[in-house]
Amino acid sequence: MNTPFFGRLLNILDYALSSLRRNLGKNCTVFILFTLVIFLFASFQLMTGGLTELAQKVLVTAPDITVQQMSAGRQVAIAADAKEKLTGIFGVSKVKERIWGYYFDESNGANYTVIGISLPAGDDAGGSWLGLEEGRLPRPDERGKVVVSRDIRDKLGLGSRRHFSLFRPDLSLASFETVGTFSGTLDILTADVILMSLDDARDLFAIVPGFVTDLLVDAGNPLEVETIAGKINDLLSGVRVITRNRILKTYTVVFGWRSGLGGICLLTALVAFAIFAWDRASGLSREEVREVGILRVLGWQTNDIILLRFFESAVIALLAFFTGYLLAWIHVAGFDGTFLRPILLGWSVLRPSFTFVPQFAFSDMLLIFSISVFPYLCATAVPAWRAAVVRADSVI
Amino acid sequence: MLITLESVDKIYNSGAINEVAALREIDLTVAEGEMVCLQGPSGSGKTTLLSVIGCIFSPTSGRATIGGRRISRLPDHFLTRYRRELIGFIFQNYNMLGHLSVLENITLPLLPLGISPGRREKMADALLDKLAIGHRKHFIADQLSGGELQRAAIARALINNPPIIVADEPTAHLDGKLALEIIDLLAEQKADGRTLILSSHDPAVSGHPRVDRVVALRDGRISSQVSAG
Numbered sequence: 329m330n331t332p333f334f335g336r337l338l339n340i341l342d343y344a345l346s347s348l349r350r351n352l353g354k355n356c357t358v359f360i361l362f363t364l365v366i367f368l369f370a371s372f373q374l375m376t377g378g379l380t381e382l383a384q385k386v387l388v389t390a391p392d393i394t395v396q397q398m399s400a401g402r403q404v405a406i407a408a409d410a411k412e413k414l415t416g417i418f419g420v421s422k423v424k425e426r427i428w429g430y431y432f433d434e435s436n437g438a439n440y441t442v443i444g445i446s447l448p449a450g451d452d453a454g455g456s457w458l459g460l461e462e463g464r465l466p467r468p469d470e471r472g473k474v475v476v477s478r479d480i481r482d483k484l485g486l487g488s489r490r491h492f493s494l495f496r497p498d499l500s501l502a503s504f505e506t507v508g509t510f511s512g513t514l515d516i517l518t519a520d521v522i523l524m525s526l527d528d529a530r531d532l533f534a535i536v537p538g539f540v541t542d543l544l545v546d547a548g549n550p551l552e553v554e555t556i557a558g559k560i561n562d563l564l565s566g567v568r569v570i571t572r573n574r575i576l577k578t579y580t581v582v583f584g585w586r587s588g589l590g591g592i593c594l595l596t597a598l599v600a601f602a603i604f605a606w607d608r609a610s611g612l613s614r615e616e617v618r619e620v621g622i623l624r625v626l627g628w629q630t631n632d633i634i635l636l637r638f639f640e641s642a643v644i645a646l647l648a649f650f651t652g653y654l655l656a657w658i659h660v661a662g663f664d665g666t667f668l669r670p671i672l673l674g675w676s677v678l679r680p681s682f683t684f685v686p687q688f689a690f691s692d693m694l695l696i697f698s699i700s701v702f703p704y705l706c707a708t709a710v711p712a713w714r715a716a717v718v719r720a721d722s723v724i
Numbered sequence: 725m726l727i728t729l730e731s732v733d734k735i736y737n738s739g740a741i742n743e744v745a746a747l748r749e750i751d752l753t754v755a756e757g758e759m760v761c762l763q764g765p766s767g768s769g770k771t772t773l774l775s776v777i778g779c780i781f782s783p784t785s786g787r788a789t790i791g792g793r794r795i796s797r798l799p800d801h802f803l804t805r806y807r808r809e810l811i812g813f814i815f816q817n818y819n820m821l822g823h824l825s826v827l828e829n830i831t832l833p834l835l836p837l838g839i840s841p842g843r844r845e846k847m848a849d850a851l852l853d854k855l856a857i858g859h860r861k862h863f864i865a866d867q868l869s870g871g872e873l874q875r876a877a878i879a880r881a882l883i884n885n886p887p888i889i890v891a892d893e894p895t896a897h898l899d900g901k902l903a904l905e906i907i908d909l910l911a912e913q914k915a916d917g918r919t920l921i922l923s924s925h926d927p928a929v930s931g932h933p934r935v936d937r938v939v940a941l942r943d944g945r946i947s948s949q950v951s952a953g
Contacts, residue, residue, distance in 0.1 A: 335838025343835055350823055622819050625780065626833040627808025627884070629801060720780045720804070723819050 344639035366652025391544035405539035427529035444529020463508030621723035637712030732786035764941035770923035812881030816893035822866035
């Protein structure tokens with residue numbers, strides 16, 4: 329380490345650090361802007377990773393296959409008797425009916441997801457498998473009982489009350505009583521959900537008896553899901569067959585698309601920053617030209633000056649990168665991505681209040697590094713070279 | 725001979741409408757340990773001649789050999805290397821970096837050589853004490869007086885232990901007594917075997933007892949060379 333080569337590097341690095349300290353005001357502006365860009369990039373990436381990870385976890389409870397009837401490219405109700413045909417497919421262990429729809433609460437400006445299912449009996453009736461925060465699931469023989477999220481309770485202004493009403497399509501009122509509340513840990517899926525019996529949902533949406541919106545199919549062997557999905561496609565005409573894997577891919581695409589959109593905006597910001605960095609680095613002041621001229625007379629080679637400028641840029645870039653990444657981590661892990669949450673989760677009035685668990689991936693970090701630090705170093709390379717070729721006789 | 729210039733020309737903006745022939749047909753030799761003073765009016769080519777000898781740029785034509793190395797038409801990289809190894813340059817306006825301390829200014833030539841901070845300070849201390857400005861070591865250059873700045877500049881020129889000192893009007897901004905002190909300091913370098921080439925308008929410099937030869941320049945040509953004593 330003590331060879332002249334490393335000694336030279338250390339000496340020039342030391343001089344670069346003192347040069348950065350001397351020009352603190354100018355360098356602080358670059359540092360703050362660069363840190364901000366990295367912070368936004370890293371926050372997007374950590375949140376997207378966290379959301380995909382969360383989707384993977386919550387989809388464990390989702391059915392293996394969802395079957396929907398399509399007409400003219402749109403989803404319509406499916407005849408519940410198709411259940412019998414599906415049960416007959418080899419490898420299918422269970423088929424359940426579901427009514428899934430959306431209810432717009434005009435007075436609150438909120439959109440609720442109404443899910444009607446065949447309510448379980450026996451051990452599953454308590455709802456522990458759903459992670460209820462309090463209460464229970466409605467019993468199969470009960471009517472007008474529902475489970476809602478804490479957010480919906482707040483939106484409806486229930487307080488300690490348990491009863492509320494929703495409008496049917498004919499504007500008559502359907503009354504409901506809450507018997508349970510979803511746990512906040514599954515908020516990403518349940519924040520806007522009202523869970524009720526199949527009959528109550530049919531009544532609320534005025535769906536013709538004998539029809540549901542989806543049929544949920546469980547396969548005995550997870551490896552046979554795709555095969556069974558293919559058989560369902562062959563068996564029922566005009567249906568859409570969605571596997572759990574496909575839903576996960578959709579989530580990934582949706583989050584990725586939102587993140588990508590943000591990424592494009594940020595890329596623009598990065599280009600603007602690179603132009604700014606170029607401008608700052610290329611606009612050599614008279615004092616800077618004089619300094620380089622003196623160093624050249626004193627025996628500093630062109631590559632010594634380039635190295636000096638490179639160290640200055642690299643120190644700023646690396647410091648900004650690690651600060652930005654650390655701040656992004658704190659933003660996502662500690663503050664649930666407050667600033668970017670509306671962009672990534674803005675599909676509902678009732679936004680889930682779940683906790684992000686950022687996923688660290690070295691490859692992701694490397695990606696941000698390569699699209700931020702490298703362009704910055706490139707943007708400052710040419711100005712550095714221009715500074716370095718200041719002639720020694722400029723100070724004579 | 726340590727320095728040999730044969731038929732050296734230096735033309736600025738060659739071929740352009742603002743072409744200036746700063747040096748014409750210069751023949752000059754300087755022996756090791758000699759102290760040579762260049763004299764002449766402004767624009768006579770003193771600084772250009774010092775710059776050629778100081779390896780700051782190559783002559784346009786002619787042959788220049790410094791310390792046995794031919795510097796005519798050398799690429800910048802080699803000129804810089806020779807400048808670092810052979811030349812200590814002292815400027816008329818000191819050219820110290822005002823925001824750095826005296827110690828930092830003086831040790832600037834040592835940074836690309838990979839010399840450690842401890843050794844750099846040791847080397848600087850020896851010179852600063854010799855030049856009687858050790859007490860100003862940690863002062864920012866902007867805080868120094870003209871005399872102190874020129875002493876610091878001399879220390880910076882000597883830090884690499886170069887065999888040749890080139891000084892361009894080293895006493896231009898100093899009063900008579902200080903100017904004499906600085907010339908005495910420079911002349912002392914002869915005792916260490918160094919060769920000194922300096923330019924000056926000041927008769928006190930050209931008349932200094934340690935000056936071996938006075939070379940007069942006019943319009944880029946050597947008009948006379950007078951050996952002292």
